[in-house]
Amino acid sequence: MQPTVVPPLSPLLSVRALTFRWPRAPHDVIDIEALDLRPAEMLFVRGPSGCGKSTLLSLLAGVLTATSGEVSLLGQDWRTLSTARRDQRRADHVGYIFQQFNLLPYLSVLDNVLLPTRFSAQRAGRASERGRKPGQSAQALLEELQLGAAFWKRAASELSVGQQQRVAAARALIGRPELVIADEPTSALDEALREAFMELLLRACAAAGSALVFVSHDARLAERFERQVDLPTLNHRAGAAAELQAA
Amino acid sequence: MKALFTIAVQSAWNRRFVLSLVVLSIALSAFLLLGIERIRVDVRENFATSVSGTDLIVGARTGAVQLLLYSVFHIGSASNNIKWSSAQALARNPAVAWTVPISLGDSHRSFSVVATTRTFFEHFRYGDRQAVQLAQGHPFEGVFDAVLGSEVARRLRYESGDRLVLSHGDGVLTSNDHADKPFTVVGVLQPTGTPVDRSVFIGLDGMEAIHIDWIAGAPMPGLAVPADQVTNYDLNPRSITALLVGLKSRAAVFSVQRAVAEFEGEPLMAVLPGVALDELWDVVGIGERGLLAMSALVSLVSLAGLVAVILTGLNERRRELAILRAVGAGPRQVLVLLAIEGALITACGVLLGALAQMVAIVLLRGWMQAHFGIALQARPPSTNEFLLLAAVLIAGWLASLLPGFRAYRLSISDGLSPRI
Numbered sequence: 001m002q003p004t005v006v007p008p009l010s011p012l013l014s015v016r017a018l019t020f021r022w023p024r025a026p027h028d029v030i031d032i033e034a035l036d037l038r039p040a041e042m043l044f045v046r047g048p049s050g051c052g053k054s055t056l057l058s059l060l061a062g063v064l065t066a067t068s069g070e071v072s073l074l075g076q077d078w079r080t081l082s083t084a085r086r087d088q089r090r091a092d093h094v095g096y097i098f099q100q101f102n103l104l105p106y107l108s109v110l111d112n113v114l115l116p117t118r119f120s121a122q123r124a125g126r127a128s129e130r131g132r133k134p135g136q137s138a139q140a141l142l143e144e145l146q147l148g149a150a151f152w153k154r155a156a157s158e159l160s161v162g163q164q165q166r167v168a169a170a171r172a173l174i175g176r177p178e179l180v181i182a183d184e185p186t187s188a189l190d191e192a193l194r195e196a197f198m199e200l201l202l203r204a205c206a207a208a209g210s211a212l213v214f215v216s217h218d219a220r221l222a223e224r225f226e227r228q229v230d231l232p233t234l235n236h237r238a239g240a241a242a243e244l245q246a247a
Numbered sequence: 248m249k250a251l252f253t254i255a256v257q258s259a260w261n262r263r264f265v266l267s268l269v270v271l272s273i274a275l276s277a278f279l280l281l282g283i284e285r286i287r288v289d290v291r292e293n294f295a296t297s298v299s300g301t302d303l304i305v306g307a308r309t310g311a312v313q314l315l316l317y318s319v320f321h322i323g324s325a326s327n328n329i330k331w332s333s334a335q336a337l338a339r340n341p342a343v344a345w346t347v348p349i350s351l352g353d354s355h356r357s358f359s360v361v362a363t364t365r366t367f368f369e370h371f372r373y374g375d376r377q378a379v380q381l382a383q384g385h386p387f388e389g390v391f392d393a394v395l396g397s398e399v400a401r402r403l404r405y406e407s408g409d410r411l412v413l414s415h416g417d418g419v420l421t422s423n424d425h426a427d428k429p430f431t432v433v434g435v436l437q438p439t440g441t442p443v444d445r446s447v448f449i450g451l452d453g454m455e456a457i458h459i460d461w462i463a464g465a466p467m468p469g470l471a472v473p474a475d476q477v478t479n480y481d482l483n484p485r486s487i488t489a490l491l492v493g494l495k496s497r498a499a500v501f502s503v504q505r506a507v508a509e510f511e512g513e514p515l516m517a518v519l520p521g522v523a524l525d526e527l528w529d530v531v532g533i534g535e536r537g538l539l540a541m542s543a544l545v546s547l548v549s550l551a552g553l554v555a556v557i558l559t560g561l562n563e564r565r566r567e568l569a570i571l572r573a574v575g576a577g578p579r580q581v582l583v584l585l586a587i588e589g590a591l592i593t594a595c596g597v598l599l600g601a602l603a604q605m606v607a608i609v610l611l612r613g614w615m616q617a618h619f620g621i622a623l624q625a626r627p628p629s630t631n632e633f634l635l636l637a638a639v640l641i642a643g644w645l646a647s648l649l650p651g652f653r654a655y656r657l658s659i660s661d662g663l664s665p666r667i
Contacts, residue, residue, distance in 0.1 A: 083577060
C-alpha cells in the first residue's frame with residue numbers, strides 16, 4: 001500500500017493520532033497515526049472482520065468519539081461537539097450504507113430515500129436545488145441506480161437484497177453529502193450483482209461529488225478505487241481488536 | 248418533529264396487530280373509568296332531581312337516609328307510620344305552607360302505589376322546581392281513581408279508562424291482591440325522570456278503602472265489603488307513611504324541624520332532603536371510591552401492558568433504531584420517537600374507550616332506566632371525565648418514557664452497528 005501523502009486540497013476527513021478504547025476494556029482497539037481523505041476522493045479500506053472496521057467507521061461518522069487524538073470532518077473535530085451537534089452534523093454531511101437491512105420496512109422506497117432530508121434541512125435544501133422537489137431528486141437518484149418508477153411506491157420489504165442496497169445507496173447520496181461511508185455493502189450480493197452495484201455506486205458518488213469510504217474484506221473490489229488502504233496495516237491495534245471480537 | 252411523528256405512526260402501523268391489543272386494553276380501562284364516573288354522576292343527578300321545593304320530610308323516627316329513601320325513592324320500607332292526627336296537627340303549624348301526605352305499601356305489577364291527596368299535584372316539585380304535569384286525563388277524584396306515572400303507563404300500555412288491580416305489599420302473593428276493588432285509570436303523568444314515573448297514584452281514601460276489610464295485613468274472613476259499599480264507611484286515613492312539608496319561609500326550617508322532633512303525640516323526625524342526600528352520598532361514596540380505585544388499577548395494568556409490549560418489541564427494533572441513527576436521528580430523537588408512539592397508542596385507546604362509553608350509553612340507557620331506574624344521558628364528556636381521560640393519557644405517556652429511555656440507551660450503545 002502506498003504511504004499516505006498530504007493531499008493538495010484541504011482534507012474533507014482527517015484522522016490524527018487516533019486511539020479508541022471501549023469503556024472498561026483493557027486495550028485500545030484503534031490506534032491510527034494519520035489518515036486523510038480529499039473531497040470527492042474514493043477510498044477503499046480493506047479489512048478482514050475483527051480489525052476494528054465497524055469501530056473505525058463509527059468514529060469517522062461521529063457516532064463514537066476518539067479516546068485520544070483527532071477525527072475531523074470538514075475541519076471540525078467530532079470530539080469538540082455535543083452529542084446532539086454530532087447527530088446534526090452527521091445528518092448534514094454523511095451518508096451511510098450498511099451491509100444489509102438498510103431500509104425501514106414500513107416505508108416506501110421513495111420515503112426511505114428521503115429519510116435524510118427529514119432530519120437535515122441542509123440536505124433537504126440541496127435535494128431541492130435547481131427548482132426540483134426533494135422527491136424529484138430522489139426519483140432521479142433511483143433512476144440513476146436503475147430503479148425505475150415501478151419501484152418507488154413499493155414497500156422496502158418487497159425488494160430483493162440487491163435492489164435494497166441500491167435504494168440504500170440512493171438514500172446515502174440524497175442531498176449530496178460530502179462523505180458517503182459504505183460498510184461492506186456488497187457482502188450480501190452475489191458476484192454479478194456485486195459488480196453492477198459497485199459500478200452504479202461509484203458513478204453515483206462521482207455524479208454527486210461525494211467522497212466515498214468503502215470498507216470491504218474483498219480485495220478484488222479494490223482496483224476500482226483511486227486509492228486503497230489496508231486496515232490491519234493502518235491500525236496498529238488490529239490484533240487487539242481481533243482479540244476483543246473473539247473474546 | 249413532524250418527520251418523527253410520521254415515522255412513529257408508520258412504524259406503529261407496521262406493528263398494528265400487537266399494538267392493537269394494547270390499545271384495546273387501554274380502551275377498556277378508559278371505558279371503565281368513564282362508565283363508573285358517568286353512572287356516579289347520573290345516579291346523583293337522578294336522586295338530586297327527584298325532590299325539589301320540599302323543605303322537610305316528616306316520618307316515624309328512623310335514620311335520615313332511610314326516611315328519604317322510602318318516602319321519595321320507594322326503596323326499603325318504613326319502620327313505623329305517622330298518625331293522621333299528627334299529620335294534621337303539623338299542617339296547622341303557622342310556619343307550614345303546605346303538606347303532602349304519602350302512604351306507601353301496596354304495589355301494582357312491581358310498581359309502587361303512592362296514596363296521597365290532590366295537594367300532591369299542586370305542591371310536589373322535582374328537578375328545577377317543576378310541577379308534575381298530566382299528559383292525559385285528570386287527577387284522581389273518586390275513591391277508585393288512579394293516576395299513573397309515565398313509565399307505568401308506557402310499560403304496561405295503560406290508558407285512561409283501563410282498570411287495574413293493586414296488590415298488597417310487593418305483590419308476590421296473589422292471595423294478597425285487592426281483586427275485589429279494581430281501580431280505574433283517570434290520568435297519566437308526563438315523564439319526569441324521577442321515581443314519580445314508576446309510581447301509581449291513588450287517593451288516601453282509596454288506600455283506606457281497599458284495606459277496610461283487612462286486619463293486620465290480611466283479608467278478614469267473613470267480612471268482605473263490596474266496592475260499591477265502601478262509601479258507607481269512614482274513609483279518613485288513620486295513618487300515613489310520610490309527610491312532605493313546604494314552609495312559608497326557608498328560614499323556619501330548623502325551628503319546624505325541632506318542633507317535629509319535640510312533637511308530643513308520637514316520636515317523629517323531620518329531615519332536610521338535601522342534608523339526607525349528602526348523608527347518603529357519604530355512605531355511597533365509599534363504594535364509589537372503591538370502584539374508582541378498581542378501575543384505576545385496571546388502567547395501571549393496561550399501562551403496564553403497554554410498557555411490556557413496547558419494551559419486548561424494542562430488541563427486534565434495534566436495526567430500525569440504527570438505521571434512524573445513520574440517517575441523522577440522535578438518541579434523543581429515538582427517545583422522542585418512542586414517546587410519540589406511547590402517546591399515540593394511549594390516545595387511540597382513550598379515544599376508543601370514550602367512544603365505547605358513548606355507544607354503550609346510547610345502547611343501554613333504555614335497559615338501565617327499566618331495570619335500575621337510572622336515567623343515563625348521552626352527552627359530551629364532563630370536566631371530570633376529561634380529567635380522567637387526561638390522567639390516563641398522561642400516565643400512558645409517562646409509562647412510554649420507560650421503553651423510550653431503554654431505546655435511548657440502546658441507540659447510544661449500539662450506534663450504527665446493533666449487536667443482535
